[in-house]
Amino acid sequence: MKHLIRVLLSAVLMLLASHVGAHAKIRVVTTIPDLADLAKNIGGDLLEIKSLATGVEDIHAVPMKPSFATLLNRADVVILMGLEAEHAFLPGLLEAARNPKILRDAPGYIDCSVYITHLEVPTRIDRALGDIHPMGNPHFNLDPVGGKAMARAIADGLARNDPEHATIFKKNLAVYLQTLDAAIARWQREAAPLRGVKLVSYHPDMIYFAERFGMEPVGTIEIRPGVDPTPGHIVELEERMRREGVKVVVRELHYPATLAQTVARRTGAKVVELPAMVGGVPEARDYVSFIDYNIRTMLKVVQGG
Numbered sequence: 001m002k003h004l005i006r007v008l009l010s011a012v013l014m015l016l017a018s019h020v021g022a023h024a025k026i027r028v029v030t031t032i033p034d035l036a037d038l039a040k041n042i043g044g045d046l047l048e049i050k051s052l053a054t055g056v057e058d059i060h061a062v063p064m065k066p067s068f069a070t071l072l073n074r075a076d077v078v079i080l081m082g083l084e085a086e087h088a089f090l091p092g093l094l095e096a097a098r099n100p101k102i103l104r105d106a107p108g109y110i111d112c113s114v115y116i117t118h119l120e121v122p123t124r125i126d127r128a129l130g131d132i133h134p135m136g137n138p139h140f141n142l143d144p145v146g147g148k149a150m151a152r153a154i155a156d157g158l159a160r161n162d163p164e165h166a167t168i169f170k171k172n173l174a175v176y177l178q179t180l181d182a183a184i185a186r187w188q189r190e191a192a193p194l195r196g197v198k199l200v201s202y203h204p205d206m207i208y209f210a211e212r213f214g215m216e217p218v219g220t221i222e223i224r225p226g227v228d229p230t231p232g233h234i235v236e237l238e239e240r241m242r243r244e245g246v247k248v249v250v251r252e253l254h255y256p257a258t259l260a261q262t263v264a265r266r267t268g269a270k271v272v273e274l275p276a277m278v279g280g281v282p283e284a285r286d287y288v289s290f291i292d293y294n295i296r297t298m299l300k301v302v303q304g305g
């Protein structure tokens with residue numbers, strides 16, 4: 001009888017232990033897949049990670065799904081780009097999720113813009129005019145040095161929420177930063193032919209990429225971030241492109257193709273189609289392959305004549 005009780009007890013204890021083990025994982029929700037991949041590299045098996053966007057969306061307008069509020073309600077941390085990139089959907093979702101752990105200013109709110117030097121900070125903000133970059137340009141994920149800053153912010157945030165595993169996060173961060181540094185050195189070599197090449201993009205999301213690899217953004221098809229073009233704006237843009245010899249029009253895959261193609265055709269430029277985040281094309285399966293894909297695709301078009 002005693003033996004049976006002991007067996008039963010140990011079975012119960014084992015069950016409890018596995019139960020506790022399964023729930024000890026930090027439940028992480030990221031807004032975009034780039035952040036999910038970085039978090040995976042830093043937290044590994046300690047995390048259970050879900051991304052709201054799959055990578056094909058516009059970060060400023062990720063379509064809502066009913067599951068999002070549930071995911072955020074159960075989350076221990078939320079990891080976001082910040083600089084109000086997610087303004088169109090995240091504040092509302094956080095309100096709906098009713099989870100004090102991940103509200104802005106709570107420890108579980110991990111903002112990946114904290115180590116970023118913001119580009120294009122507006123001197124005057126007017127949402128009525130359609131400003132969707134009120135804190136500066138939030139598309140720093142396209143620059144791998146921005147990726148390093150994002151990884152650092154994630155490691156800090158995870159350590160803040162799970163101090164017990166802080167040394168693991170720190171160690172994994174160091175390993176991942178080494179990987180990125182090696183890739184950045186290679187990308188800098190490979191991207192040398194992009195230096196001085198002028199570009200127009202649909203939305204101003206190429207600015208950090210351009211700065212990193214020496215390209216020159218000359219204008220956008222949008223009038224301002226989030227404001228659709230008018231015929232007058234397009235005429236002006238095309239004149240400027242001819243004057244400045246712009247040969248590259250970037251069409252981010254979540255923007256319409258026709259106008260970018262028309263602008264390119266009328267100015268003798270070529271269209272480069274690029275994803276704006278991990279998962280935007282099947283080849284961009286993680287952060288490193290995403291940057292890889294963008295550089296290779298840009299080089300192919302620029303070097304193709």
Ligand SMILES: [Zn+2]
Nearest residue numbers: 060203205225
């Ligand atoms: Zn934007």
